[in-house]
Amino acid sequence: MRRLSWVSVTALSFGLAFLYLPMLILVIFSFNDSKLVTVWAGFSTKWYGELLRNEAFLDAAWVTLRVAVISSTIATVLGTMAAWVLIRFSRFPGRSLFSGMVYAPLVMPEVITGLSLLLLFIGIGLDRGVVTIVLAHTTFSMCYVCVVVSSRLVSFDTSLEEAAFDLGATPWETFRLVTLPIIAPAVISGWLLAFTLSLDDLVIASFTAGPSATTLPIKIFSSVRLGVSPEINALSTIMISVVAIGVITASLITKRTAVQRQMDEQVALRDETSV
Amino acid sequence: MTQTIFAPWTDPAEKPLIEFDRVTKRFGDFTAIDDLSMAIYEREFFALLGPSGCGKTTLMRMLAGFDTPSEGTIWLAGQDIAPVPPNKRAVNMMFQSYALFPHLSVWENIAFGLRREGMPKDQLAARVDEMLRLTRLQRFAGRKPHQISGGQRQRVALARSLAKAPKLLLLDEPLGALDAKLRQDTQFELMEIQETTGTTFVIVTHDQEEAMTVASRVAVMDEGRVMQIATPEDIYEAPSSVYVADFIGDVNILRGTARQTAPGRYEILWGEGRAPLISESDTALDNGQSCALAIRPEKVSISADRPETANAAQGKILDIAYLGNLSTYHVELPDGQIIKAQEANTQRIARRSFTWEDEVWVSWTKTAAVLLAD
Numbered sequence: 001m002r003r004l005s006w007v008s009v010t011a012l013s014f015g016l017a018f019l020y021l022p023m024l025i026l027v028i029f030s031f032n033d034s035k036l037v038t039v040w041a042g043f044s045t046k047w048y049g050e051l052l053r054n055e056a057f058l059d060a061a062w063v064t065l066r067v068a069v070i071s072s073t074i075a076t077v078l079g080t081m082a083a084w085v086l087i088r089f090s091r092f093p094g095r096s097l098f099s100g101m102v103y104a105p106l107v108m109p110e111v112i113t114g115l116s117l118l119l120l121f122i123g124i125g126l127d128r129g130v131v132t133i134v135l136a137h138t139t140f141s142m143c144y145v146c147v148v149v150s151s152r153l154v155s156f157d158t159s160l161e162e163a164a165f166d167l168g169a170t171p172w173e174t175f176r177l178v179t180l181p182i183i184a185p186a187v188i189s190g191w192l193l194a195f196t197l198s199l200d201d202l203v204i205a206s207f208t209a210g211p212s213a214t215t216l217p218i219k220i221f222s223s224v225r226l227g228v229s230p231e232i233n234a235l236s237t238i239m240i241s242v243v244a245i246g247v248i249t250a251s252l253i254t255k256r257t258a259v260q261r262q263m264d265e266q267v268a269l270r271d272e273t274s275v
Numbered sequence: 276m277t278q279t280i281f282a283p284w285t286d287p288a289e290k291p292l293i294e295f296d297r298v299t300k301r302f303g304d305f306t307a308i309d310d311l312s313m314a315i316y317e318r319e320f321f322a323l324l325g326p327s328g329c330g331k332t333t334l335m336r337m338l339a340g341f342d343t344p345s346e347g348t349i350w351l352a353g354q355d356i357a358p359v360p361p362n363k364r365a366v367n368m369m370f371q372s373y374a375l376f377p378h379l380s381v382w383e384n385i386a387f388g389l390r391r392e393g394m395p396k397d398q399l400a401a402r403v404d405e406m407l408r409l410t411r412l413q414r415f416a417g418r419k420p421h422q423i424s425g426g427q428r429q430r431v432a433l434a435r436s437l438a439k440a441p442k443l444l445l446l447d448e449p450l451g452a453l454d455a456k457l458r459q460d461t462q463f464e465l466m467e468i469q470e471t472t473g474t475t476f477v478i479v480t481h482d483q484e485e486a487m488t489v490a491s492r493v494a495v496m497d498e499g500r501v502m503q504i505a506t507p508e509d510i511y512e513a514p515s516s517v518y519v520a521d522f523i524g525d526v527n528i529l530r531g532t533a534r535q536t537a538p539g540r541y542e543i544l545w546g547e548g549r550a551p552l553i554s555e556s557d558t559a560l561d562n563g564q565s566c567a568l569a570i571r572p573e574k575v576s577i578s579a580d581r582p583e584t585a586n587a588a589q590g591k592i593l594d595i596a597y598l599g600n601l602s603t604y605h606v607e608l609p610d611g612q613i614i615k616a617q618e619a620n621t622q623r624i625a626r627r628s629f630t631w632e633d634e635v636w637v638s639w640t641k642t643a644a645v646l647l648a649d
Contacts, residue, residue, distance in 0.1 A: 163374035166339055167388030167439065168362045177387075181378045264422040 023240060030233035037228045047234040057235060060219040063130060064199060067215060071137035072194035078138070079145025079194075080187055084179075086146075087153040105143045113140055114207030121208065128210030136208040137198040144197060145190035152186035192250075196243075281491060282506075283316035290353070292317045292475055293338070293443065298347035300333055300499075307333040308344070309499035320469050320476045322486035325496035326522075331479045334496075335445050338477065339368045352442065362391075367441040371448040373432035375420040381431050382407070382416040388439045406434040409468060426457050433465075437472060446478040450485060462488050483523050487511070495519050511571075517647055520569035525603070527575065527614050529568040530649060533560040541646060543568055546610065553585045556646035567649040572617035574643040577604055577629065578636050587638035590614065592631055604629065606637050 034041030086099050117136045126132055164174040202217040220232055283289040291314035300308040307330045315321045323331040336342040340361035349356050375384055385406050389399045407413045410430040415423050436444055450458045466489050469476050480486050486493050487507040494504045503515045514520035531545030542551040560566055594605040604616045614637050
């Protein structure tokens, strides 16, 4: 292993500072006693208390969470199904058209997606609210799930499915008992991706949200326009912690699985030499 | 005491378990199987042998139900199997990659097919345990596939495909992933299991030694056609074509034209200035018909003096391939033709009779070679 030279230490510190300094400032000022965001007046957690009493923020947070859970779940089901059909049935009329259409929202400007959805909802007379945000988020996050799951399915050994079929499983049993458990990690990361996309989406949500339901990003954005309050800092700090805990847990699980796997393989190797 | 020899294919009253009736399979413009007919009998260990791309895997996939014939019919126990989907066939397959379910334990892998049948719990457990015993895997029942070695995985795959007691078991290159030593042991294990269970096995392999060892009959395939179906002995000793003779084992192919001297007795003229070769054969050949004489190296003797055998030629030792128990001598005749002769090394190497550049005689009897129309 090479030792760190002062050049690489400097480069690393600058890089990390570039990434995390803005967030660090935000976190520090969320504990500021003063109402002025730029003046430090001592440590306090009072803004967190204020936040908990702010009905508007709590409502928005609840809406955001519900939208994210529901839309990412529907998107995962639809995206997985689309990926499965696209990869398994490589030849059917209109396949390339279909696959192009599934991926199109990835490159489509969000403004256009949002606008077209808005026009659709007005056209069919659907009142804007939680339902419309869920539909909109499902639409755009489905293609991300499809991309993640299909990249796993490409490397999936089809003889596993054939073996299940050969052993008497119906096509549905084959999918449920063999394919799905094996691709589960990809499906879960697809769900997480869709969940985070929905959680921080501002553009599409602002097109499709109505007066009855506002998501957290919309709420934050609109209150910042009236001036940054320490309450927003506190809210952002909470969001950062939630995301950080999620990421750290995920990487710990991955690491533990890798270690476990290595140990298992050593056991297999030892048995081979002893039997 | 008369011993009954297992040879149902010689008995015209015997009904085959599987019958291919003029089966053709095309993928687009490519013909994988070309108008193929053959029969496989119950309790047989049948090997499909051929180079890659000869259609042997397609044949197996049609039996399993993953492909359907473009033309012709496949009969299994008197039933046309084309409309029967793979999950409804009394046929199971052991995959080349083993295709073990990585998320299930060894026990659950073996139980998978039985569960799909809805077998009662106690019966199912008894059957899985029986399979574990048969394949000596009891110790590993709770392990996941990645926690066991390659040889054990192979046995799990075998146990899983045998658990449902299929009428027919298909094995796709079952030993391809094992190393040479393990492969030999496993071949005998496979034969033993086949005999114990009485299941009909069809094995696909490109390894001729493997096919010869395990099979009751071997079908040698090339380009979607069956070149010969026979017992391993017949395939080796009485190949029906130059292709089969050349594909199985080592062989000298001498080409020439035939001349009948007596019924069943031929002289083969094979080039200017060479003495004609004498061969006795049931093959019917016209005078002047071009033919090939196939002689296995171990049937060619090598000696310092001219022997009293029907066929003999003098040459010089060009090369010696030392294989331990055997040595193969490449003897070059004056006109450049090379004849391979194999001798058992009954003596230690220091006392070997011949060495490079020695002038020797190669010879073989008039029945040693197989005469084939070319």
